[in-house]
Amino acid sequence: MGDSRRGWVVSTVVLACTTAVLALTSVALWVGTYDGRRDVELATVAEAFADRIGPSADATEAVCREPVLCTQALRSDGALLMAFDRQDEASAAAAALGGDSRLAGYVVLRFEDGRLSQEERAGLAATLYCLHIGPDPC
Structure with a gap:
C-alpha cells in the first residue's frame, strides 16, 4: 500500500472515530440533562x-x-x-x-x-x- 493511500485510510479512520465520539458525547449530554x-x-x-x-x-x-x-x-x-x-x-x-x-x-x-x-x-x-x-x- 502506498504512503498516500495509507494516509487516506488513517485520516478516514481518525475522522470516523472522532465523529463517533462526538455523537456519543452529544447523546450522553442530552440524556444527562433532559427532564x-x-x-x-x-x-x-x-x-x-x-x-x-x-x-x-x-x-x-x-x-x-x-x-x-x-x-x-x-x-x-x-x-x-x-x-x-x-x-x-x-x-x-x-x-x-x-x-x-x-x-x-x-x-x-x-x-x-x-x-x-x-x-x-x-x-x-x-x-x-x-x-x-x-x-x-x-
Whole structure:
C-alpha cells in the first residue's frame, strides 16, 4: 500500500472515530440533562391521581394568565396542577401560590383542600417529582 493511500485510510479512520465520539458525547449530554417533566401532559398526571385528588377539568384559560405564565393548568376539588416552559417560571409560581404548593421541575402541584394527609400529599409530590426522570434519584 502506498504512503498516500495509507494516509487516506488513517485520516478516514481518525475522522470516523472522532465523529463517533462526538455523537456519543452529544447523546450522553442530552440524556444527562433532559427532564421529561417539561413535556408531560397534565391530563395524564391528573388521571393517574384522580382517585386521590378527584376528577379534574382544564383550567388553562382561567389560570395561565399574567403573571402566571403556565402552558397548561388542570383543577380538581383537591388540587391545581400547572405546567411551565421554564423551571424558573414554575419555581416563581410555586412560591407565589404559597400554601401547600409543591414544585417538581416544570410542574407545580398545589393542594387545595384538606382531603389528603400530609403523608399522602408528600407521596403524590414525590410521584410527580419522579415522573419521566427515571429511577435516580427516585
